[in-house]
Amino acid sequence: MDSRCEPYDPFAEAEDPDGDYETTMRTLGWERFLTVGEDPAPLYITTWRRTMPDGGIEYAFDVWGIDAGSPFFKVATFPELMDLVARWAPAVQAAHVSAFLGDLAEVGGLSTMGVVERVAARAAFGVKDALPEIRSAEREAARLYRQQQARRQQPVAPAR
Structure with missing residues (x-):
């Protein structure tokens, strides 16, 4: 030491x-x-x-x-x-x-043979397959946000 x-x-x-x-x-x-x-x-x-x-x-x-x-x-x-x-x-x-x-x-489920290649392939194809779903979810979130903002700008009706 x-x-x-x-x-x-x-x-x-x-x-x-x-x-x-x-x-x-x-x-x-x-x-x-x-x-x-x-x-x-x-x-x-x-x-x-x-x-x-x-x-x-x-x-x-x-x-x-x-x-x-x-x-x-x-x-x-x-x-x-x-x-x-x-x-x-x-x-x-x-x-x-x-x-x-x-x-x-x-x-x-990866084998220890070619791990780097398999990870790279999963990243490339996984992103390609998931990208449309991600974009769709982003569009839906933006739509809901706009809807929420529009509701906030509406006058509140008086209680009866």
Whole structure:
């Protein structure tokens, strides 16, 4: 492990060590800084930053998967944080692409052979087939909007 990256246990500083980790981080002055990937996802990185009493800024990060997260780690500078994010980003990207292709194969009935070609074909032909329906729906929505606006401009009849 890089000597500039050190393990960090925010719960050791926390008054409530059994609390939610996001709440604990915020209580300790940390704010979410940069996230690579999304929750829920096969793999994503969450980074945090906080301003120290002396005005310096420190950074922490953790890596999460579907089942669990890594321990927290701290780095002293923004360039060190970005170096670590850059090292992990390919793994995050690969996990997202693999999950995306798995979802396509499961939902769309795609085989794993020629996935890119099949997705491109579905996009091209799907848009071509759906375009008349989309345009028809847009025309109907515009007609209803005009009708609604015309009703608003009519005087209200007095109640009997």
